[in-house]
Amino acid sequence: DIQMTQSPSSLSASVGDRVTFTCQASQDISNYLNWYQQKPGKAPKLLIYDASNLETGVPSRFSGSGSGTDFTFTISSLQPEDIATYYCQQYDNLPQTFGQGTKVEIK
């Protein structure tokens, strides 16, 4: 199975900050990488698919980049409503696997 490692596990930033975190795959997954946001008590929400494509209706402050084994997720200006845990997911091979999550908090 392909292992997905997210870093850091948690971070704290101020409103308006640029926030970046990463996801590393244990093998080359091309651009078959998605990002989800999960708020407490809610179902996950797709934000980015195919590493860099913004899902319809998702604010443009969210972006993704990368290919191969190394991927980055960025919030250009952190907003209070962005408090959540963010998961990466590879779909190059079955079983599709998720990273362990990055929890974003407001400082």
Add this chain to the structure above:
Amino acid sequence: EVQLVESGGGLVQPGRSLRLSCAASGFTFDDYAMHWVRQAPGKGLEWVSGINWNSGSTGYADSVKGRFTISRDNAKNSLYLQMNSLRAEDTALYYCAKGLRGRLNDAFDIWGQGTMVTVSS
């Protein structure tokens, strides 16, 4: 409105069986692959199983292979997960999720609210 509604969860003893259902509405169900994803209390997301549009292709996590069976009824716009030989480690919130495009390997763009399965004696 595009919607997925799961049902069938509950408290079950180890070794017993449970069948989850997911009712879909608001989209052409048989155009898309469908999946089950679970989340143990306080833990991350784990893909459990997926099925393509015509049931011709399925996949399972190693942790459930041989115990769980995914199926769908396109006439009823419904997805199912038959869970046998349940273990304590199967305790989780089970989400039904829709594939973004027509293939089995894909992003999940629509999620239900989940149904809780608790395996305990």
